Amino acid sequence: MVICIVALVVFSVLGIFSMRWREIAKEAFDCVYRMATFRPCITKLDQRIKSRLTAKLMKRAPALARFTYRYFKALSWIFTIVFFATMFYSAYGIYNLVVYGSCEPGSPTCGIDQAMSVISCYETQIVYGIILVLFIVFLYFGYRYLKFKE
Amino acid sequence: MLDAEKLREDFPLLRESKVIYFDNACTTQKPKQVVDAIVEYYTKYAACAGRSLHKLATKTTEEFEKAREKVAKFINAKKSKEIVWTKNTTEAINLVANSFKFEKGDKVLTTNLEHSSGLLPWQRLAKKGVISLDFVLCNKEGELSIEDFEDKIDEKTKLVSVIFASNVTGTVSPLKEIIKIAHENGALVLADGAQAAPHFPVDVRKLDLDFMGFSAHKMVGPTGIGCLYGKEDLLRELSPFILGGETIKDADLRSYEPEDIPHRLEGGIQNYAGAIGFGAAVDYLTKIGMKNIEDYEKELAKLLIEGLLEVPNLALIGPKDWRKKNALVSFNIKGIEPQDLAIMLDENNIAVRSGMHCAYPFHKFIGENKGSVRASLYFYNTKEEIGIFIEKLKEIAKTLG
Numbered sequence: 001m002v003i004c005i006v007a008l009v010v011f012s013v014l015g016i017f018s019m020r021w022r023e024i025a026k027e028a029f030d031c032v033y034r035m036a037t038f039r040p041c042i043t044k045l046d047q048r049i050k051s052r053l054t055a056k057l058m059k060r061a062p063a064l065a066r067f068t069y070r071y072f073k074a075l076s077w078i079f080t081i082v083f084f085a086t087m088f089y090s091a092y093g094i095y096n097l098v099v100y101g102s103c104e105p106g107s108p109t110c111g112i113d114q115a116m117s118v119i120s121c122y123e124t125q126i127v128y129g130i131i132l133v134l135f136i137v138f139l140y141f142g143y144r145y146l147k148f149k150e
Numbered sequence: 151m152l153d154a155e156k157l158r159e160d161f162p163l164l165r166e167s168k169v170i171y172f173d174n175a176c177t178t179q180k181p182k183q184v185v186d187a188i189v190e191y192y193t194k195y196a197a198c199a200g201r202s203l204h205k206l207a208t209k210t211t212e213e214f215e216k217a218r219e220k221v222a223k224f225i226n227a228k229k230s231k232e233i234v235w236t237k238n239t240t241e242a243i244n245l246v247a248n249s250f251k252f253e254k255g256d257k258v259l260t261t262n263l264e265h266s267s268g269l270l271p272w273q274r275l276a277k278k279g280v281i282s283l284d285f286v287l288c289n290k291e292g293e294l295s296i297e298d299f300e301d302k303i304d305e306k307t308k309l310v311s312v313i314f315a316s317n318v319t320g321t322v323s324p325l326k327e328i329i330k331i332a333h334e335n336g337a338l339v340l341a342d343g344a345q346a347a348p349h350f351p352v353d354v355r356k357l358d359l360d361f362m363g364f365s366a367h368k369m370v371g372p373t374g375i376g377c378l379y380g381k382e383d384l385l386r387e388l389s390p391f392i393l394g395g396e397t398i399k400d401a402d403l404r405s406y407e408p409e410d411i412p413h414r415l416e417g418g419i420q421n422y423a424g425a426i427g428f429g430a431a432v433d434y435l436t437k438i439g440m441k442n443i444e445d446y447e448k449e450l451a452k453l454l455i456e457g458l459l460e461v462p463n464l465a466l467i468g469p470k471d472w473r474k475k476n477a478l479v480s481f482n483i484k485g486i487e488p489q490d491l492a493i494m495l496d497e498n499n500i501a502v503r504s505g506m507h508c509a510y511p512f513h514k515f516i517g518e519n520k521g522s523v524r525a526s527l528y529f530y531n532t533k534e535e536i537g538i539f540i541e542k543l544k545e546i547a548k549t550l551g
Contacts, residue, residue, distance in 0.1 A: 047487070047490060052494075
């Protein structure tokens with residue numbers, strides 16, 4: 001179930017470009033919404049991700065397929081935590097870059113500020129753009145879901 | 151002998167895609183002949199049957215009634231009027247359940263092997279207090295015992311509703327014996343023929359069967375059309391629960407005179423294209439020969455079951471003897487959920503069904519609460535396909551089981 005949270009974010013972005021991903025994002029949204037309202041997820045999206053992933057891995061690395069299948073829940077949690085931690089630190093870095101002109105102000109090890117300081121205004125626009133698109137996608141699915149519920 | 155490779159040429163989907171279609175108990179693929187018959191109706195003579203008198207309507211009526219004759223002949227019914235069009239088997243059973251004149255205290259006997267459509271209509275009537283419902287329980291392999299029917303059928307039993315061939319175990323019920331016992335006790339028998347009529351010759355007169363429902367889409371016909379077979383006098387006894395166009399001869403504001411059977415039981419505009427497609431499907435199967443289909447499917451069943459028994463950690467549901475089964479097998483592999491297995495097979499272009507197969511009580515009875523995977527074959531499946539299926543299962547079982 002927890003993998004649906006990652007799926008929602010990933011497929012919402014991919015859904016901007018293709019209808020196919022939009023459908024999956026919708027399912028992920030439904031799953032997350034049900035989780036948020038303390039109801040069990042009924043979309044079976046996690047099960048499909050798990051089985052399809054296992055089947056694909058089985059063709060190339062059976063041992064990895066077995067490991068993925070057996071420990072999918074634990075892997076989902078790890079993946080979700082890593083995903084959000086990465087998102088958080090990326091957002092924090094981008095915020096610093098936008099506000100202070102460096103992804104880690106005061107740190108001599110941060111290399112990005114040297115190179116990025118010139119183009120920081122473009123970065124700012126890109127970040128705002130991504131946030132805006134994500135917000136629109138979220139609103140769109142929210143609206144569709146509420147309309148469907150009605 | 152049946153040449154599956156040659157017959158596959160008639161099926162556009164099988165010809166053009168690489169899918170191994172083993173979900174025939176759910177629905178079958180459609181040959182070009184059936185699709186053409188439907189297209190012909192829609193493009194050349196689409197009209198209403200039995201109402202208007204223009205040429206198109208006359209042609210529609212002719213083809214519609216011809217289809218009824220074909221279906222009647224297919225199961226050796228005495229007259230074409232013994233065939234009532236329905237949406238599917240479910241509607242056929244519901245038609246009997248809702249139209250049969252039960253009296254308080256009447257007993258309906260059914261089994262724990264039934265599909266939901268053969269169970270829920272009776273449950274509802276029992277809850278309403280119209281009937282009392284009793285069950286014959288199969289053994290863990292899904293086989294029904296005649297002795298149990300002898301014990302359960304009594305003078306209060308009005309109807310025995312039984313699945314002809316199971317959609318989970320593939321076993322065939324001893325219908326002839328059940329009918330004999332039922333008739334000796336004054337009870338009637340309704341058979342769910344959804345998994346029987348498509349796979350082996352069914353002779354309703356030889357069986358002395360009272361009612362039987364079956365669907366076109368499980369026998370290379372279109373979806374949305376099926377029929378209820380009933381003996382003429384018994385169909386006349388049914389009290390229609392859907393009334394409307396074509397069900398009456400005459401009406402005034404407070405009363406009506408019903409039409410003769412089967413039309414009195416077919417309210418409103420019918421699925422003409424579906425019925426005509428059903429007729430074409432019956433023609434197609436008749437041309438191949440139901441005995442040929444049965445023999446070929448037995449060969450497939452043998453190969454399939456023998457192969458499955460070699461798969462590690464695989465638990466077969468139902469008898470292991472292929473002689474007792476149709477070419478339909480449900481199973482589970484230890485350590486893998488049925489849905490997971492079905493998705494993994496789908497990733498390898500093998501279409502099977504997973505879940506409860508609308509047979510919740512039976513799955514609970516055998517302790518398979520998450521359901522099972524079902525591979526159901528038809529005459530267009532090949533031995534090579536079974537080989538690929540078995541190899542893939544072995545690979546999955548060895549890797550994950």
